[in-house]
Amino acid sequence: xxxxxxxxxxxxxxxxxxxxxxxxxxxxxxxxxxxxxxxxxxxxxxxxxxxxxxxxxxxxxxxxxxxxxxxxxxx
Numbered sequence: 001x002x003x004x005x006x007x008x009x010x011x012x013x014x015x016x017x018x019x020x021x022x023x024x025x026x027x028x029x030x031x032x033x034x035x036x037x038x039x040x041x042x043x044x045x046x047x048x049x050x051x052x053x054x055x056x057x058x059x060x061x062x063x064x065x066x067x068x069x070x071x072x073x074x075x
Contacts, residue, residue, distance in 0.1 A: 004021050005021070005059070008029070008058060010063065030068060
């Protein structure tokens with residue numbers, strides 16, 4: 001998929017996961033669809049949800065591609 005280092009961090013308390021490619025933070029993804037969209041905007045043409053779910057080059061922290069919700073937030 002890419003030579004770049006793609007990191008998806010643990011879900012935040014409010015949900016969503018920070019996405020980083022090399023040294024650039026792309027934003028917070030709330031689904032595989034969001035993650036694929038971020039990666040396409042970063043120049044990875046033709047990436048879809050299946051690609052990101054099965055890719056061995058994405059480093060998943062705090063859960064794999066099925067984990068998007070963090071600990072429930074309470075005020």
